Amino acid sequence: MVSLPFTLTQAAEGDRSRRAARxxxxxxxxxxxxxxxxxxxxxxxxxxxxxxxDWLTGGEISTRDRxxxxxxxLPRLLTGILVGAALAVSGAVLQGLFRNPLADPGxxxxxxxxxxxxxxxxxxxxxxxxxxxxxxxxxxxxLAAFVGSWASTLILYRVATRAGRTSVxxxxxxxxxxGALSGAATGVMVYLADDTQLxxxxxxxxxxxxxxxxxxxxxxxxxxxAGLAAAPWLARALNALALGEAAAMHLGIRVQRMKSLAxxxxxxxxxxxxxxxxxxxxxxxxxxxxxxxxVGPDHRFxxxxxxxxxxxxxxxxxxxxxVIVAPAELPIGIVxxxxxxxxxxxxxxxxxxxxxI
Amino acid sequence: xxxxxxxxxxxxxxxxxHGVDFRAEAGQVTCIVGPNGSGKTTLMxxxxxxxxxxxxxxxxxxxTAAMAPEMMAERRAxxxxxxxxxFPFTVLEVVRLGLVGRAALSAEAAALPHRALExxxxxxxxxxxxxxxxxxxxxxxxxxxxxxxxWRPVADGRPRWLLLDEPVAALDIxxxxxxxxxARDFAAQGGGVIAVMHDLNLTAMTAxxxxxxxxxxxxxxxxxxxxxxxxxxxxxxGCALRVSTPPPDGGVFVLPQAAA
Numbered sequence: 062m063v064s065l066p067f068t069l070t071q072a073a074e075g076d077r078s079r080r081a082a083r084x085x086x087x088x089x090x091x092x093x094x095x096x097x098x099x100x101x102x103x104x105x106x107x108x109x110x111x112x113x114x115d116w117l118t119g120g121e122i123s124t125r126d127r128x129x130x131x132x133x134x135l136p137r138l139l140t141g142i143l144v145g146a147a148l149a150v151s152g153a154v155l156q157g158l159f160r161n162p163l164a165d166p167g168x169x170x171x172x173x174x175x176x177x178x179x180x181x182x183x184x185x186x187x188x189x190x191x192x193x194x195x196x197x198x199x200x201x202x203x204l205a206a207f208v209g210s211w212a213s214t215l216i217l218y219r220v221a222t223r224a225g226r227t228s229v230x231x232x233x234x235x236x237x238x239x240g241a242l243s244g245a246a247t248g249v250m251v252y253l254a255d256d257t258q259l260x261x262x263x264x265x266x267x268x269x270x271x272x273x274x275x276x277x278x279x280x281x282x283x284x285x286x287a288g289l290a291a292a293p294w295l296a297r298a299l300n301a302l303a304l305g306e307a308a309a310m311h312l313g314i315r316v317q318r319m320k321s322l323a324x325x326x327x328x329x330x331x332x333x334x335x336x337x338x339x340x341x342x343x344x345x346x347x348x349x350x351x352x353x354x355x356v357g358p359d360h361r362f363x364x365x366x367x368x369x370x371x372x373x374x375x376x377x378x379x380x381x382x383x384v385i386v387a388p389a390e391l392p393i394g395i396v397x398x399x400x401x402x403x404x405x406x407x408x409x410x411x412x413x414x415x416x417x418i
Numbered sequence: 419x420x421x422x423x424x425x426x427x428x429x430x431x432x433x434x435x436h437g438v439d440f441r442a443e444a445g446q447v448t449c450i451v452g453p454n455g456s457g458k459t460t461l462m463x464x465x466x467x468x469x470x471x472x473x474x475x476x477x478x479x480x481x482t483a484a485m486a487p488e489m490m491a492e493r494r495a496x497x498x499x500x501x502x503x504x505f506p507f508t509v510l511e512v513v514r515l516g517l518v519g520r521a522a523l524s525a526e527a528a529a530l531p532h533r534a535l536e537x538x539x540x541x542x543x544x545x546x547x548x549x550x551x552x553x554x555x556x557x558x559x560x561x562x563x564x565x566x567x568x569w570r571p572v573a574d575g576r577p578r579w580l581l582l583d584e585p586v587a588a589l590d591i592x593x594x595x596x597x598x599x600x601a602r603d604f605a606a607q608g609g610g611v612i613a614v615m616h617d618l619n620l621t622a623m624t625a626x627x628x629x630x631x632x633x634x635x636x637x638x639x640x641x642x643x644x645x646x647x648x649x650x651x652x653x654x655x656g657c658a659l660r661v662s663t664p665p666p667d668g669g670v671f672v673l674p675q676a677a678a
Contacts, residue, residue, distance in 0.1 A: 075511065076511075160504035161504065162505070300515060301515055304501055305498070307498060311491065312516070313489075
């Protein structure tokens with residue numbers, strides 16, 4: 062038998078980096094496919110292929126088709142990609158930081174803080190004179206959500222940090238307390254809200270990409286991209302952190318600096334994502350968990366793969382939300398919760414050793 | 419030389435170390451021994467920078483407080499007592515975490531993890547999940563990781579240091595000897611080894627130099643034959659111990675005496 066040259070470079074046993082590299086390519090292709098599909102799905106029967114064909118052959122494109130594709134579906138697609146990537150990567154980063162696969166922006170109160178900020182902007186903005194109220198609705202909600210997630214992350218950090226060291230257990234427990242506090246304050250705001258606001262709040266609270274627009278995307282995208290851009294600097298440090306903080310320090314990691322960067326990255330990504338699409342749960346916990354099962358926990362691959370799979374899954378969930386009760390649509394948060402909730406419980410059961418897989 | 423000058427550690431209101439002056443030479447194995455709570459591990463943690471302390475730690479002349487973490491990581495590797503590992507990494511992936519700094523980029527780097535696994539008797543374990551290993555196997559996998567980190571005992575004219583906190587605690591006698599032999603080889607090639615130990619006989623067999631701790635202070639340090647005497651050990655451990663010299667190679671041997 063002729064030995065082939067590539068057998069010389071075959072992956073060593075225990076080395077999953079090649080498999081992970083292949084998975085990155087596959088996930089990128091999958092995301093491209095889901096994105097293309099997402100452009101074709103909607104309440105109206107506009108086909109981007111037909112429109113593209115018309116455009117290439119110099120045919121007429123109706124204003125309606127152009128608006129549906131370029132001003133409704135395209136910003137929605139890009140919003141879905143960014144929000145999905147931001148939520149999944151934030152989940153993976155937090156889990157690496159806490160060395161716990163159950164940590165998630167929703168669990169440590171970061172999403173709750175963002176929600177409180179947004180709800181306060183909606184309700185208190187309504188008290189302003191009408192001319193300012195509409196401005197507040199457009200501009201203040203994303204800003205307030207970002208401030209909310211940042212403030213809750215900062216408080217969390219202050220509470221859980223002593224003498225420059227963060228206790229993971231305290232941070233998780235403080236996160237639960239912060240989440241409850243934010244929830245209570247949000248409840249007060251909902252109590253104060255009028256009927257129109259209440260409908261806004263309900264819809265927004267369950268999460269949706271329906272409000273996506275170029276102007277909202279322009280406000281939120283740079284913040285989410287900045288948060289995602291920190292990931293490559295975090296990957297090696299998060300790997301070392303799996304050994305514990307002391308061991309990471311012995312491997313040359315600047316642990317405190319790395320933790321601060323991770324927290325900022327999460328606050329930026331989650332704040333902007335919640336602002337633009339409301340609270341969409343479970344993406345941050347389900348995506349990294351599935352990927353760890355498939356290709357292992359190496360963050361150099363886990364973080365980019367989380368971005369790709371998070372984006373693809375959110376687009377899929379959005380398509381389900383759009384077609385299942387068409388021409389109306391479900392809030393996407395309901396779809397991700399219905400699919401993600403059982404997965405979360407399954408992870409818990411595995412952790413407790415009740416399910417043998 | 420790795421030395422501490424007047425190290426004092428206070429945790430909460432309790433003072434754990436009272437002005438410890440400790441010294442270890444490159445090319446030697448130095449063991450820190452002492453009863454539970456005598457401050458051995460705290461001294462090690464001060465040396466590695468894990469606990470805040472007053473005083474000074476010098477690594478071949480450099481004050482460790484002023485050294486960047488990346489530089490420290492290239493000059494010394496630390497094996498802590500026990501470390502639960504988060505997430506299902508393979509043994510190979512864990513050992514590869516030891517590739518730090520410029521060494522990680524060198525052509526030799528690819529072969530280092532497998533060589534280290536072979537050294538600690540874990541060849542064939544590369545593909546196993548770390549979390550599924552026994553306690554002793556995990557300890558040896560971590561030892562392999564630490565060996566990868568300071569794979570050259572001397573580099574750029576400077577010794578590398580292995581700092582081991584109870585490296586044989588979870589190991590059977592065969593692997594205890596194996597680990598201590600690797601430590602001896604490392605020292606013989608010019609590197610420095612400091613190990614916190616419980617087993618006095620293994621210490622007497624391995625150590626060029628012994629530091630005996632008692633109640634947060636150094637009770638005695640020097641060659642094992644000088645530190646290990648009936649009186650000193652009896653005072654430190656609060657029990658009757660008989661030190662003798664067995665025939666073959668003349669090393670000291672500590673035998674516990676039944677309570678009278």
